[in-house]
Amino acid sequence: MKTALIIGSTGLIGSELLNLLLDSNDYLKVITFVKRDTGIKHPKLTQHIINFDKPETYKDLVVGDDFFCTIGTTIKKAGSKEAFRKVDFEYPRQFAAFALQNKVKQFLTISSLGADAKSGNFYLKTKGEIQDFLKDCNFESVSVLQPSLLLGNRTEFRLGEKVGAFFMKTLSFLFLGNLKKYKPIESETVAKALLKIAQTNNKGFKIYESDAIQEIGN
Structure with missing residues (x-):
């Protein structure tokens, strides 16, 4: 029986x-790292309420078998590019480093379709940079999931995503062949794929694009 660790457990996929x-x-056992008490109670759940900006206070708590990173934000919600980068790059990088030090075996993370460290888009560039960092880590297994537009019930309202999701879902029958990976995907499907991938005992570094995630999570 294994221990799972997760950051981003209050988000759409998490x-x-x-x-x-x-x-x-x-x-x-399931261990979560959160900023404030979520009120969730379960016999298997251990909740660590931490200050993410004080890594020395939680570095020894990152102990388990499988680490799931579902943390993420947007530049608009974070308020600046710097604040966005802290959430989507610095926090995952810090937790990955601690997980590696503490002998965690595998690391699974949510990225984005089109992530590329050489991208001119700051969002995709940041996502690509954390992917590259993880690729150089010596975990037994690193799995990077790149979903397309996510469907699901967010706690905050994002008008642009709502409109985009409506039109893309309506036109989803057009996403065939090489376009399948751009079809919108349910957050529940991504979560199921994360769990299934964690159970496959993969070795090395692997990226799953959205169409593969859809197939695994269904």
């Missing part, structure tokens, strides 16, 4: 994943 992990017979 909240779905947390429920799956708590229900899974593969995990005896």
